Every structure is written in C-alpha cells, then in structure tokens.
Amino acid sequence: MSNSSPRHFLTLLDLTPNELHWVIQRAIELKQIRNSKTLYEPFRNQVLAMIFQKSSTRTRVSFEAGMAQQGGHAIFLSPRDTHLGRGEPIADSARVISSMVDIVMIRTFAHAQVEEFAAHSKVPVINALTDDYHPCQLLADIQTFVEHRGSISGKTVTWIGDGNNMCHSFINAAKQFNFKLNVACPDGYLPNTQLMANNADRVHLVQDPKQAVIGSHLVVTDTWASMGQEDEKKARETAFEDYQVNPTLMDLAEPEALFMHCLPAYRGLEVSHDMLSDPRSVVYDEAENRLHAQKALMEFLLLQPQV
Ligand code: CP
Numbered sequence: 042m043s044n045s046s047p048r049h050f051l052t053l054l055d056l057t058p059n060e061l062h063w064v065i066q067r068a069i070e071l072k073q074i075r076n077s078k079t080l081y082e083p084f085r086n087q088v089l090a091m092i093f094q095k096s097s098t099r100t101r102v103s104f105e106a107g108m109a110q111q112g113g114h115a116i117f118l119s120p121r122d123t124h125l126g127r128g129e130p131i132a133d134s135a136r137v138i139s140s141m142v143d144i145v146m147i148r149t150f151a152h153a154q155v156e157e158f159a160a161h162s163k164v165p166v167i168n169a170l171t172d173d174y175h176p177c178q179l180l181a182d183i184q185t186f187v188e189h190r191g192s193i194s195g196k197t198v199t200w201i202g203d204g205n206n207m208c209h210s211f212i213n214a215a216k217q218f219n220f221k222l223n224v225a226c227p228d229g230y231l232p233n234t235q236l237m238a239n240n241a242d243r244v245h246l247v248q249d250p251k252q253a254v255i256g257s258h259l260v261v262t263d264t265w266a267s268m269g270q271e272d273e274k275k276a277r278e279t280a281f282e283d284y285q286v287n288p289t290l291m292d293l294a295e296p297e298a299l300f301m302h303c304l305p306a307y308r309g310l311e312v313s314h315d316m317l318s319d320p321r322s323v324v325y326d327e328a329e330n331r332l333h334a335q336k337a338l339m340e341f342l343l344l345q346p347q348v
C-alpha cells in the first residue's frame with residue numbers, strides 16, 4: 042500500500058522535468074523488454090482501478106494490457122455500473138476505491154473532478170483525460186519524437202486546430218521539455234488565456250497555419266469536436282475549415298518534420314485523407330507508445346525509483 046501522501050499525475054507539471062525524462066527513457070527501455078519477450082512483472086499483486094466517464098479505445102487497452110503484461114491487474118469501472126454514475130460523492134468514492142487498490146486512473150469531464158478524487162485518494166491518481174488536459178498522451182508523444190528524432194529540447198512544435206485538452210498539455214510539455222510551441226487556432230477556440238500567459242516565453246499564437254508551421258520540427262492536431270462537444274460538430278467544421286493538416290501544409294514545415302495526432306482522427310476534417318499514411322506521420326507509433334509510456338509512469342508512481 043502507498044504512503045500517506047501519494048504522488049499524482051494530473052498534469053505534466055506534477056512531475057519535474059528530470060522525472061519526466063526518467064519516464065520517457067524508461068518507456069523506451071520497457072518497449073525493448075516487451076519486444077524481446079522478456080518476462081518482467083514488477084506489478085505483481087498490484088491493482089489499477091480504471092474509471093471511465095468518457096469513451097476510450099487506446100487509453101483503456103494500453104492501461105489494462107500494460108498492467109496485465111507487468112504482472113498486475115486492472116478493474117474497468119464505468120458510470121453505468123458504479124455508484125459514481127448515480128451521484129455518490131467523488132470524495133467518498135475516492136476514499137473507498139483507494140482503500141482497495143494500489144493506483145487509480147480517471148477519464149472524466151471537469152478537471153476539478155480528478156483533483157477532488159486525488160485530494161481524497163490514498164494512492165496515486167493518473168489523469169487519463171479531462172476537458173482540460175491529457176498528460177498521458179504527451180508522454181507517448183514525447184517518447185515517439187525522441188525515438189524518431191532524438192531530444193525535443195530546443196525544437197519547434199506547431200499545434201493546429203482547437204485550443205483543447207491536448208493543446209493545453211502541449212503547452213505544459215513545452216515548459217517541461219523545453220521546446221518552442223506555435224499555436225494556430227481560430228478566434229473563439231483559443232487555449233486557456235492564463236496558461237498561454239504563463240508560458241509566453243515559449244508559446245506563441247500564430248493564427249495562420251501556413252505561417253505557424255514554418256520552421257517546425259513537429260506538427261500536431263486533434264479532432265475539432267472533443268468528447269462532450271458533439272452538438273457543436275457542424276459549427277466547428279465551419280470555424281476550422283482553414284485548419285486542416287495535409288501534406289501541402291506539412292511541406293511548409295522543416296523537411297524532417299513529423300506529424301502527430303492522438304487519435305481518433307476524422308479524415309477529411311482536421312486531417313486530409315492521405316495525411317495519416319504520409320511518411321511524416323507517426324500516429325500509430327504514438328498510439329503504441331501509450332502502452333510503454335504508461336507502464337513507465339506506473340513504475341514511477343508505484344515503485345518510487347530514485348530519479
Ligand atoms: N488518444 C486517446 O486517448 O485515445 P482514446 O480516446 O481511444 O483512449
């Protein structure tokens with residue numbers, strides 16, 4: 042069982058840059074361990090509770106498979122089947138669930154909900170996506186960049202599209218991993234003003250996508266309508282029509298530029314039909330790296346290595 046004040050991973054700011062680098066390097070090692078089919082079970086007798094209040098493919102499979110492959114167990118909890126979905130207070134749920142498991146991951150709507158859960162949890166809590174942040178995806182994305190191009194420190198990244206949870210986590214990543222970030226979002230869909238202001242030294246709003254990608258080593262986008270915004274889909278398609286990432290836009294970036302998307306992707310909208318199969322696209326590596334990066338994150342939180 043964990044100590045009385047567990048470490049949590051609610052945003053990238055919860056780990057130091059040094060600790061984040063440890064997680065990325067460990068993720069690369071754990072990928073090699075898995076690829077060499079070496080049995081490695083540091084999570085024996087450890088249980089992960091996975092609370093999902095939104096849909097998921099990659100996050101659920103990567104956490105559940107990762108726990109099983111490293112000798113532990115995962116429990117999938119949906120609001121349909123638990124009292125969380127019937128109004129039991131988050132604080133009570135946190136006290137109870139965290140008294141029975143070793144680590145918890147939560148995907149939900151308001152970021153304040155994971156903060157409240159964490160405040161009452163006896164064990165580490167991982168944010169597996171809120172309306173505001175998606176830090177686990179960034180671990181996989183940075184791992185992917187490092188594997189393809191080496192350190193991301195000092196590089197230029199461009200975010201195209203909605204100023205959403207992924208964009209916010211890229212802003213935090215710019216600070217923690219020391220890169221420059223151009224943000225190209227239309228009016229009305231800009232990232233959080235305070236977050237932009239806090240990172241004004243390295244994060245710049247460049248609303249024209251063609252201008253924004255010039256000099257970029259990595260171009261990233263995401264769906265125009267996140268989970269919970271389904272009713273806004275049509276209005277957003279109009280607002281974002283000039284913000285599609287396609288090979289022609291990528292040609293304006295650095296010749297070695299990579300393209301990332303956390304998936305699921307909507308071809309013909311935020312990406313052209315041919316973008317995901319373009320040689321510059323590493324989207325499926327990003328998806329696989331969710332598995333390795335989250336194993337490394339859980340090792341960090343559960344086993345508390347000297348970093
Ligand atoms: N990228 C990502 O988090 O995917 P899922 O919604 O499928 O988990």
Ligand code: NVA
Pocket residue numbers: 170175205206207263264266267268303304305
């Ligand atoms: N911004 C998207 C990411 C999905 C992984 C959403 O929140 O739906």
